[in-house]
Amino acid sequence: MNYEGQICRAPMERASFMLPVMVGCSYNGCKFCNLFRHLKYRVLSMEVIENELKRVKECNGSPKKIFLGDGNAFDLPTDHLLSILKMIRDYFPKCEMVNMDATVTGILKKTDEELKALYDCGVRHLYLGIETGLNDVLVFMNKDHNLSQAYEAIERIQNVGMIYDAHIMTGVAGKGRSMENAEALAAFLKKTRPAHVVNFSMFMHNEVPLYKEVAKGTFVQADELECIKEERRIVELLADSETPIVYDGFHDFIEFRVRGTVPKDCGKMIKKLDEAIAHYEEEEPIYSRVYGQCPNLQRCDNGADVWENPTYICNDLDKSFKCDTISKD
Numbered sequence: 001m002n003y004e005g006q007i008c009r010a011p012m013e014r015a016s017f018m019l020p021v022m023v024g025c026s027y028n029g030c031k032f033c034n035l036f037r038h039l040k041y042r043v044l045s046m047e048v049i050e051n052e053l054k055r056v057k058e059c060n061g062s063p064k065k066i067f068l069g070d071g072n073a074f075d076l077p078t079d080h081l082l083s084i085l086k087m088i089r090d091y092f093p094k095c096e097m098v099n100m101d102a103t104v105t106g107i108l109k110k111t112d113e114e115l116k117a118l119y120d121c122g123v124r125h126l127y128l129g130i131e132t133g134l135n136d137v138l139v140f141m142n143k144d145h146n147l148s149q150a151y152e153a154i155e156r157i158q159n160v161g162m163i164y165d166a167h168i169m170t171g172v173a174g175k176g177r178s179m180e181n182a183e184a185l186a187a188f189l190k191k192t193r194p195a196h197v198v199n200f201s202m203f204m205h206n207e208v209p210l211y212k213e214v215a216k217g218t219f220v221q222a223d224e225l226e227c228i229k230e231e232r233r234i235v236e237l238l239a240d241s242e243t244p245i246v247y248d249g250f251h252d253f254i255e256f257r258v259r260g261t262v263p264k265d266c267g268k269m270i271k272k273l274d275e276a277i278a279h280y281e282e283e284e285p286i287y288s289r290v291y292g293q294c295p296n297l298q299r300c301d302n303g304a305d306v307w308e309n310p311t312y313i314c315n316d317l318d319k320s321f322k323c324d325t326i327s328k329d
């Protein structure tokens, strides 16, 4: 299969067989996201999906875990998803679970019976873009859900036995609001009990609508030091989590990562974060700003290139490209 777009999935899925069932994201509206902005959303035909299953089987593949791509596969109509899951079972009866990204609104559109049927056909982990614990930030970022909807969706998938994993984003609340966001997020995570939390700290690309907000002055970006401090506070607050959470935090722009299981590993994670904080307190502020297309993203020189040279703004939105995963193992 000719994969279209950027492969971006949680690190826990790096060994899964990635089976695209759609191209892009049917929502494609989050202000900070440039993953699928250049792609025309479409659902792949059953024939294309079956050919890919056949190809892997003919290579003697026998995946235990399958990850359905792309941006929000769980939002597909339930009947269609069930047909895909049945086909997976026919080709790979030993497959133990099928995981995918989901949106809160996509979950809420499904009935409890539909959720149960999907669980019975192998769906286990759903990765939700929670991003923030603050309602006004969800609105500003055009996330298409609010916190009470997120609580409801998570409770409903957990009730049928599915496992919820949270994607969060330090820096999403902007400069000066990192502690407020850390406290709200930690409270949300403790109540909702995800199995995994992945922090993809803000990575500002000049193609995204949020870039225009920065240029207008309606969003002030937090620097990397503030994002690391925000993450430190989240980890510190998760030290009294009643359930273990596997935490993985990526600050790709400065190539910093902190991971562990909270609460067990909170001490060593905080130590690592404190070392990074001490280091970046001695540096000029660093802002995660990039332009270009993955995998050839380029860093901006103090933001000057991306903010001052409009020719870097992507004007070729229909062009597909292939690249490697953004997250690292």
Ligand code: SF4
Residues within 6 Å of the ligand: 025, 026, 027, 028, 029, 030, 033, 034, 035, 036, 071, 072, 103, 129
């Ligand atoms: S963050 Fe997720 S839901 Fe939002 S536009 Fe990107 S892929 Fe779609």
